[in-house]
Amino acid sequence: MTQLISAKQIDACAPGAHAKPKIQPRYFTGFFRRLRMAGGAVLFALYFGVAWLNWGGRQAVLWDLSGKEFHIFAATFWPEDLILLSAILLICAFGLFFITVLAGRVWCGYTCPQSVWTWLFLWAERVTEGDRSKRIKLDNAPLSFHKFGRRTAKHGLWLLISLLTAVTFVGYFTPIRDLVVDIALLEASGWAAFWVFFFTAATYLNAGWLREKVCFHMCPYGRFQSSMVDADSLVITYDAERGDPRGSRRKDQKPSATGLGDCIDCQLCVQVCPTGIDIRDGLQMECIGCAACIDACDSIMDKMGYDRGLIRYASERELDGGESRILRPRLIGYFLLLILMIGLFSWGVASRPLxxxxxxxxxxxxxxxxxxxxxxxxxxxxxxxxxxxxxxxxxxxxxxxxxxxxxxxxxxxxxxxxxxxxxxxxxxxxxxxxxxxxxxxxxxxxxxxxxxxxxxxxxxxxxxxxx
Ligand code: SF4
Ligand code: SF4
Structure with missing residues (x-):
């Protein structure tokens, strides 16, 4: 027996029909974006700058693999100091746990290299192809000289950023001044050339193409961070009690006159989100805590003459009408462990036999x-x-x-x-x-x-x- 299917069903079966649409975050500025930019600027200055610093006649930070020495300014570590190097990683991990319990995923949104480089690539995308609406239009437009030129400029800029990132990264393992000269003269060793190529490709793919997919599918931190936040952790939340029911209205209309909440359902918070989620659906694993939606919503609240903070940093307890506790056993525990580990590490470094x-x-x-x-x-x-x-x-x-x-x-x-x-x-x-x-x-x-x-x-x- 022949079964009839609708055109809608045929469309749903078409290749790519289930593919998620490409996320084209809208550019938006505000307090938290400026904070992110400041954090990113510090990170870039450290990353690209420290590689060029010298200390005592050698590169200040250098993991010299052939000499089996790791220099960090005045300190040098050897393979037998592996336990001290492992301690640095442990301290970083506990620092991250501490920050997560205190303020959710601030690491992801403000300082994680994946996010920071993605912001940089988004900037490159914006200067070469325009903001969200122009990019969507360009995506849907047939190939033309204009589209080809824009695309070439974008990928060229992405590749340039990726190459600079890769050379700097490899420059932490082989003296960067020699490396740059060798690359310029096409005399770099096979290994150096391979790693520069590898990290250029990795940066280009991660920040240019994979973006939020790295956070969703590859980053383990995103998966276990939900088990670390508690009812008192500050996370980015939509105040549903205040915002719902949502609906559009005239600018001069007060919510009380419409029977609606404060959310005007403008979708701006969704359009600016780099992971393409709607924070109004509740706390989600995909939220990297970048606070772009706070900036967007605050600007709408300002325009409407409503109080800011419909989307804000708040704890679950606060949203339930309680008062957030900052000092709580888990946070104090991580803090004490962190201090203990920093103390032990400092003692270990100071008491290393010379x-x-x-x-x-x-x-x-x-x-x-x-x-x-x-x-x-x-x-x-x-x-x-x-x-x-x-x-x-x-x-x-x-x-x-x-x-x-x-x-x-x-x-x-x-x-x-x-x-x-x-x-x-x-x-x-x-x-x-x-x-x-x-x-x-x-x-x-x-x-x-x-x-x-x-x-x-x-x-x-x-x-x-x-x-
Ligand atoms: S929901 Fe808000 S904080 Fe979370 S990723 Fe999207 S824009 Fe950033
Ligand atoms: S930006 Fe604010 S007002 Fe607009 S949809 Fe989002 S929560 Fe509602």
């Missing part, structure tokens, strides 16, 4: 020297972690009289590492048994006279020393 020592015994067995002593070989790995040169002397202490063959000292520049081969020889009569614990000690003749020591083993003949 000289590190690692002693490796040669895997080979003992041997007899021409003078009849028993000799073992070692490799002394020593690093000067201080910020100035150190003259270091090497000593060995053991159960009896020992002789050191090899340099008895080494001079290391700040951050320098050295491997010193050394052998220790014992007179057989001073060694009881076939093995003894010995202690290799490094003492600095400069600075605070730091001393480090490590225990190792001295091995003799299995039957005991020959007599």
């Amino acid at each position: 000289i590190t020592l690692d002693v490796e015994r040669d895997r080979g067995m003992y041997r007899f020297t021409s003078s009849g002593q028993i000799e073992n070989s070692y490799l002394i790995k020593v690093r000067n972690k201080s910020s100035s040169a150190r003259h270091l002397v090497i000593d060995v202490a053991g159960p009896g009289r020992s002789t050191i063959q090899g340099p008895d000292g080494v001079v290391l520049a700040a951050g320098e590492k050295a491997e010193v081969p050394m052998s220790v020889a014992y007179d057989p009569e001073t060694l009881s048994g076939n093995r003894a614990d010995i202690r290799v000690q490094i003492r600095s003749l400069d600075g605070a006279g730091e001393t480090v020591a490590e225990k190792t083993t001295f091995v003799g003949p299995a039957s005991g020393p020959a007599r």
